[in-house]
Amino acid sequence: GDNARSLLRSAGAPSPPLARVVTVNEFETRGSALVDQDVLQITQTENSQTGEAYFPLAIGSADRFHLQFMLYCGDGSGADGLCANVGGNDLGGRVGEDGVAQGVAVCFDEWANNGDHGVSIFYDGGMIWENIGTCGNREACLPVSLFDDSTWHQVKVDIFPAKRGDGAEVVFDFDGGVYGGYGDVNAYSLPSDVYLGFTGRTGGATNNHWVRGITLGDAQDAAVLTATLPEPVSSRFTHAFDTILPQYEVDGA
Numbered sequence: 001g002d003n004a005r006s007l008l009r010s011a012g013a014p015s016p017p018l019a020r021v022v023t024v025n026e027f028e029t030r031g032s033a034l035v036d037q038d039v040l041q042i043t044q045t046e047n048s049q050t051g052e053a054y055f056p057l058a059i060g061s062a063d064r065f066h067l068q069f070m071l072y073c074g075d076g077s078g079a080d081g082l083c084a085n086v087g088g089n090d091l092g093g094r095v096g097e098d099g100v101a102q103g104v105a106v107c108f109d110e111w112a113n114n115g116d117h118g119v120s121i122f123y124d125g126g127m128i129w130e131n132i133g134t135c136g137n138r139e140a141c142l143p144v145s146l147f148d149d150s151t152w153h154q155v156k157v158d159i160f161p162a163k164r165g166d167g168a169e170v171v172f173d174f175d176g177g178v179y180g181g182y183g184d185v186n187a188y189s190l191p192s193d194v195y196l197g198f199t200g201r202t203g204g205a206t207n208n209h210w211v212r213g214i215t216l217g218d219a220q221d222a223a224v225l226t227a228t229l230p231e232p233v234s235s236r237f238t239h240a241f242d243t244i245l246p247q248y249e250v251d252g253a
Contacts, residue, residue, distance in 0.1 A: 019216065019217050020215065020216040020217070021214070021215050022055055022196070022214040022215070022216060023214075024038060024040040024211075024212065024214070026055055027053040027054060027055050027198075028053065028054050028055070029051070029052070029053045030051070030052040030054075031049065031050045031051045032046070032049035032050060032202075033052055033053045033198075034051075038212050039072075039210050040053055040198060040210065040211045040212065040214075041208065041209075041210050042096070042198050042199065042209040043082075043200045043201065043202045043206070043207065043208065044206075044208055045075050045076040045206040045207065045208055046202065047202060047204060047206060048202060048203060048204075049201065049202045050091075050095075050096050050199075050201050051200050051209070052089075052091065052096065052198070052199045053198045053199075054089040054197045055197075056193070056194070056195055057086070057194045057216075058194075059086075059190070059194055060190060060194070061161060061168075061188060062161050063161070064158070064159060064161065065086060065157075065158070065217070066156070066157070066158050066216065066217030067084060067086070067157040067196065067214075067215075067216055067217075068154065068155070068156045068157075068213070068215045068216075068217075069084065069155055069212070069214045070152045070153065070154055070155070070212045071108065071147060071152070071153050071154075071155050071210075071211055072150070072151070072152050072153075072208060072209070072210040072211070072212075073108060073110060073147050073150075073207055073208065073209055073210075074148055074149055074150030074151070074207055074208060075150050075207065075208045076202070076206035076208060077138075077206055077207070078110055078111055078137060078138050078148060078205050078206075079110065079111035079201075079202055079203050079204070079206060079207060080095070080096070080109065080110070080111045080113070080200070080201045080202055080205075081096070081097025081107060081108055081109035081110055081111065081201065081209070082096070082107070082108050082198065082199070082209040082211075083096065083100075083105040083106060083108070083122075083198070083200065084106045084155065084157055084196075084198055084211075085099050085100045085103060085104065085105045085106075085195070085197035085198070086103050086104045086157070086159060086190070086194065086195075086197075087102045087105070087124075087190055087191060087195070087197070088100050088101060088102035088103055088193070088194075088197075089193070089195040089197055090102070091199060095201050096199040096200040096201035097109045097111075097199075097200060098120075098125075099125075099199060100197055100199065101124070101125050102124055102125075102190075102191045103123070103124065103190055103191065103194070104121070104122070104123055104157075104159060104170050105120075105121070105122040105123075105199075106119075106121050106155075106170070106172045107119065107121070109144075110147070110148040110207060111137055111203070111205060112133070112136070115132065116132060117132065117133050117137065117144050118131050118132040118133045118143050118144060119131050119143050119172075119181065120132075121170050121172070121181065121182075121183040123170070123183070123185045128170070128183030128184060128185060129170075129181050129182060129183030131181060143179060146174065146175075146179055147174070148207065150208075153174060153175050154174070154175055154176060155173070156172065156173040157171070157172045158170070158172075159171075166187045166188055167184065167186050167188060168184075168185045168188035169182055169183070169184050169185070170182060170183050170184075196214075196216070198211050
């Protein structure tokens, strides 16, 4: 468990250089989403909100991509969740805490509507990784207790398209190696128009779902780390807190 959580640091590789700071004013906001100084508020502590915010990206399916942002969740009665998305700019009938219909969504869901509170990675609406809390709502078990705590946390998301074939791996890191996970996609393709999006929702229970400090890396930036895929598995799940991350190596090492 300790080795898994410290894997990113033990690899000795620095964080990828960040090439682009995206200010919150550059996002198109919908629904409850709004800009408050340097914070992009996706929801507030009000019932039955849906918020969406999108920023256009100049990347394609073959490009490696790095996203870093600060996440804040809390101050309410605990619902529903927030996703960071790379893909389309439409929920397509999905709820905000499950992400966009097309592309990648890394989602932090603090309310179990159907026993599903925890952290998940989706691709084109299908789950490719999940780590679900085993307790009831508001019982503060892992991994929900890591982010539903009214505190700012750093999140990193990296997308590594395969050098051969159409696969890709999606990796996320929470608070510099404290927690993380990854999922594999066998047939990875982004829509023709690609956006960075943040989506979220409240219901009968509420929380603030906010982001700030958004930075992007282009394909060259993200190439500092290379994920080695031991086998092409389309959906590799783990439900334990001690998430096993893929091995990393520094390019050129």
